[in-house]
Amino acid sequence: MGLPSAIVAVGEVLAKKRTSQEWETVLRDVKLLIDRGQPVEQIVSQKSISDLIFDDLPYHLKPCFLYLGLFPKGSKIEVEHLCLQWMAEGMISRDDGQENGTMMDLAESYLSELVQRKMVEVEKEETPSLRKYRSCSVHEDMHDHCSRKGEEYFFMVLVKRSSNSLPLTTNPARRMALHLGKEEDRSSVDELRNEKVDHLRSLLLLSSQDLQVKLEWPRRMFKRYRMLRVLTFERVDFQERGLPRGMTWPIYLRYLSFKGCILGVLPSSIGGLSFLETLDLRVSSQIIIPNVLRKLGKxxxxxxxxxxxxxxxxxxxxxxxxxxELLQNFDTGMCNVADLFKMKRLRHLSTTVEGILGDLEQIVHRMVMTSENTAVSIKVKNFDCYTEERHSVFRKLLECKTLHTLHMDGHLGQIPLHDKITTTLTGIVLIGSELKEDPMATLDKLPELQVLVLQDNAFAGEKMICVKSGFKKLKRLELLTLRFLETWEVEKGSMPVLSILAVKNCEKLRILPDGLRNRFRGITFDIVSEHISKDGFRLKESGPGTSAFLYEDLNSRYLPTRI
Structure with missing residues (x-):
């Protein structure tokens, strides 16, 4: 009957290979084909497997995939901003959109197609609301091909320009990334400034290090960048001089990001960018903003x-x-709450309210007016509810169907019954609430709750119980500085998908519940207590008295900066 055709095909290819490295390449290609559910016989083709996979892509996905090659190999790319860059470049076609979906929804569906084809790997959001994915990266076996193929389609990555490099004018790249090193890359920037690059549509200045790269930006840098649509500065230190006041911006710019940069003053000339659709000012230092953002009508x-x-x-x-449509880090101390009522298309709001009753009342009123497909993340600071007037506003906030994550800092005394709390809540942080009754009896009935943090005597009682049918979707639980807590019971079947547990500075709690001790293989523990016995826990010690779990403060990561 003969050998299977797949084995024959592999044998034909291996017979022509002479080194172990070549054999490993064939093995990688076979794995790629198997992962994609395609016949292994394809390896006899003259093209590489990566070429075959790329050629198989629909036309609209090819530039989206090649755009990923601009980022450093192995880097985690923030999905939300990748989609925004695709949109600014015109890579997302409105004709493919659904009737009720947004361009961002469509961009994410493009990424999902690349994921299904095993070309891109993704990290999902821990508490998803509007977005499904948090970050993505090109599949390890595809990145080199992505970069190489990108050059054919006018994508270019500059790591370090040598003296014998071809001038940029001889390689009319339309999308370009400059990977900045540890030292100042002034020579590379000067070269970009001195050459005619009217064809350039995207320019990404990316730092592959976990530090800011010092850079002095030329005033007339963009004189010849007439077609630029996307401009990204990532972790760039503009030093004391900052960006020049009267600098010329590309007038058709649609996407501008300073995320992670050190920038003391935002130039007022930014108000002239009348086509700008995305502006990211999440710098790593305090910044002075001139009152010109009102001019950015689009x-x-x-x-x-x-x-x-x-x-x-x-x-x-x-x-x-x-x-x-998306407004992040809206602080009522620095912005007018009334402005929110003019934003009729708002779908994602993260806001901070600093203890002022009137501001919170207006925010709640705006949330009530918003359609249910909107997600709101709110951080309420220094808001003690000792009066009925203030507590009633808090109760109205919990009823808002658009509320997805809540960070509440201040005395509450009690929380409403579960049927008076919106079912949309995915994350809750309670700090200093001084709740008299066990909050688990209420919070465990919230169907979408995935993250819960009780901190600084959020619960002032002695006993806490998690019943067997509760917290069906809870992934992360943190009990921090609950000084009165002595007994904690977890019934079998409670918190079935819990993956991260942190217990810190709960002085009277001497042992963890049996319901969790018996599940140590499925949970990452962070226990900081001299009383709690660690017998039966497989904790990988990273230092004296600490566990291997690297604690990342939910307050800064999820609430309210992200949903």
Whole structure:
């Protein structure tokens, strides 16, 4: 009957190979074909498997995939901003969209197709609301091909320009990334400034290090960048001089990001970018913002910094931004709450309220007016509810169907019954709440809750019980500085998908529940207590008295900066 055709095909190819490295390449190609569910016989083709996979892509996915090759190999690319860059480049076709979906929804569906084809790997959001994925990266076996194929389609990556490199004018790249090193890359920037690059549509200055790269930006850098649509600065230190005040910007720019940069003052000339749709100001230092953002009438996605100042110590004017769909880090201390009522298309809001009753009342009123496909993440700081007036506003907040994540810092005393709390909540942080009754009896009935943090005597009682049918979707639980907690019971079947547990500074809690001790293989523990016995736990010690779990503060990662 003869050998199977797949074995014959592999044998034909291996017979022509002479080194172990060549044999490993064939093995990789076979694995790729098997993962994709394609016949192994394809390896006899003259083309590489990577070429075959790329050629098999629909036309609309090819530039989206090649765009990923601009990023450093192995890097985790933030999905939300990748999609925004695709949109700014015109790579997302409105004709493919669904009637009720947004362009962002469509961009994410493009990425899902690449994931299904085993070309891209993704990390999902821990508490998904509007977005399904948090980050992505090119499959290890595809990255080199992605970069190489990109050059054929006018994508270019500059790591370090040598003296004998071809001028950029001889290679009319339309998308370009400059990978900055540890030292200042002034020579590379000067070369970009001195050459005519009218054809360039995307310019990404990316730092592959976990530090800011010092860079002095030329004033007339963009004089010849007339067609530029996407401009990204990642972890760039603009030093004391910052960006020049009167610098010329590409007038058709649609995407501009300073994420992770050190930038003292935002130039007022940015107000002239009348086509700008995305602006990311999440710098790593405090920044002064001139009141010119109101001029950006086409802005759809605005990421404000966590901390900033105004030139005249006033408030940031955003009332004219009527196209806004996503607004992040909206601080009522620096922005006018009334401006939110003008943003009729708002779908994603993360906001901070600093203890002012009137501001929280307006935020709640705005949430009630918003359609249910909107996701709101809210951080309420220093808001003690000792009066009925203040507690009633808190109760109204919990009823809002658009509320997805809540960070509440202040005395509450009690929380409403579960049927008075929206079912959309995916994350809750309670700090200093001083709840008299066990909050688990209420919170365990919230169907979408995935992250729960109780901190600084959020619960002032002695006993806490998690019943067997509760917390069906809870993934992360943190009990931090609950000084009165003595007994904690977890019934069998409670928290079935829990994967991360942190217990810190709970002085009277001397042992973890049996319901968790028996499940140590499925849970990552972070236990900081001299009383709790670790017998039966497989904790990989990373230092004296600590576990291997690297604690990442939910307050900064999820609430309210991300949903």
């Amino acid at each position: 802005l759809v996605y605005l990421y404000l910094p966590l901390e900033f100042k105004m030139q005249n110590n006033g408030k940031l004017y955003l009332k004219s931004l009527k196209e806004i």
